[in-house]
Amino acid sequence: MDESKVSDARTEALELDLTSVLPHSDRPWFRQPHLLKLNLLLAVPLLSGAALGFDASMMNGLQALDNWVTYFDHPSSSLLGLLNAISTIGATISCFYVSTLSDRFGRKPALFLGVVIMIGASIMQAACHNLTTFIVSRFFVGLGMSSAFIPAPVLITETAYPTHRGKMANLTFTIFYLGSIAASWTTFATYRALPDSTWSWRIPSLLQGFFPVIQLCGIYFVPESPRWLLAKGRAAEARVLLVRYHAGGDTTSLLVDHEMSEMATHIEQEQRHTALGVSSLWKTKADRRIFIIITFIGVFCNWAGNALVSYYLSLVLDSVGIKSSGTKTLINGILQVFNGLCSTLGALTSDKVGRRTLWIVGCCGMLATYIPWTVCSALNLKSGNKEAGYGVVALIFVFYFFYDISVSPMTFGYPAEILPYHNRQKGISWVVLLSNLSLMFNLFVNPIALEDIQWRYYIVYCVILACSVVFVYFRLPETANLSLEHISALFEGDFRPWRKMTRFNYPWQTKEKE
Incomplete structure (x- = not known):
């Protein structure tokens, strides 16, 4: 095709809505290699929601175990409140730095930091021998969970294929229950198998690091947010990722041209509103x-x-x-x-x-x-x-x-x-x-x-x-x-x-x- 005609077609595509530039295919997404690979890779940050669910359900299960209650000398209601609240304190603290790290260094490094903290906290929690150590480990569990979760939906939303974005956003929070199911049935199984052993609660505590370990193994292969790359002046890298995962290698894709144009426009709008700060929420x-x-x-x-x-x-x-x-x-x-x-x-x-x-x-x-x-x-x-x-x-x-x-x-x-x-x-x-x-x-x-x-x-x-x-x-x-x-x-x-x-x-x- 003549290059001038291609250029005209691209210009026209940028003026149309998204549905006008989406490629048409008779095959479902799981039979298109580039989309299948992208969605499998995005399952890595998606698992941050499962880690949240595992924690909530695990603490419910541990409190129901006689062995756990006895080992920690029947903690009072105020101590139970502290045990659960301390992880939320850690999660709250992470809200003040994770967004900055994610914007400055990228979504993946911020996610990586949270995953590493989670794994270390899980090991510490499983190995503890007194209530003080357990409480400290719970603080770092919360810190790691939130650090891994906050950049996850942003990375997914900014990287997912346009027609998959809504479904992936829903799954980000629905998958919470994958973790809660895993924790509840793990606790049930260890209670049945090891009713008189401290491993009835140490095993669930250790397995809290299961989903973060999977994330650690796969995070290297997850594409960075194209939008973040574009905001950092790395437009060529952003385009390469979009061509690979959204267009299946088609360098002349009108969809990629449309997305690149929209991203650039949005980033420009964001820069204009940055000076407003938090007050823009109620301006x-x-x-x-x-x-x-x-x-x-x-x-x-x-x-x-x-x-x-x-x-x-x-x-x-x-x-x-x-x-x-x-x-x-x-x-x-x-x-x-x-x-x-x-x-x-x-x-x-x-x-x-x-x-x-x-x-x-x-x-x-x-x-x-x-x-x-x-x-x-x-x-x-x-x-x-x-x-x-x-x-x-x-x-x-x-x-x-x-x-x-x-x-x-x-x-x-x-x-x-x-x-x-x-x-x-x-x-x-x-x-x-x-x-x-x-x-x-x-x-x-x-x-x-x-x-x-x-x-x-x-x-x-x-x-x-x-x-x-x-x-x-x-x-x-x-x-x-x-x-x-x-x-x-x-x-x-x-x-x-x-x-x-x-x-x-x-x-x-x-x-x-x-």
């Missing part, structure tokens, strides 16, 4: 509307009542008369499998059902579950009603169904959609920070409150869930199947989230300038 009325929503999500994701079960299932089951270690570890294992299936269902149906619909259904369902949960817990405590105790177990599963189809897959996905480009990185960091802080508070307070006021503590979550239903209805708009530009327009002018939006009633002409 205009539209920014403030979005900021309120992401603040709610950052806190609510751990204050919906889920942290009570995720980290203290053993205490909840004790409170309703289920005290057998075998029964508790079995319930924990089944619950994690159930969580994984429900979260995947929510992630894969959010486009068809709608984000707003899932949020409303989820919050209403959790509230409708927590009320009878509170009543059953009160009946069991006052009368020793075993049926009420098993009713609580059933309600826990119902609660998680509603939590997993709504909050779980959209805790970070929904904020990423509604944030404008120049605020996206800062906004996600804010959500992560709030999530860690709210979890840390919950982890320390929950065991103390359960011990002191017992079933009455559930009333607090009933009130929170009731308020969330009102907030979600009046503040969260539908974003499914809309472009990012259309989503940004939802927050301008006449903001009424309950109204079904179409492209004809977006307030394009009423954009506020403040």
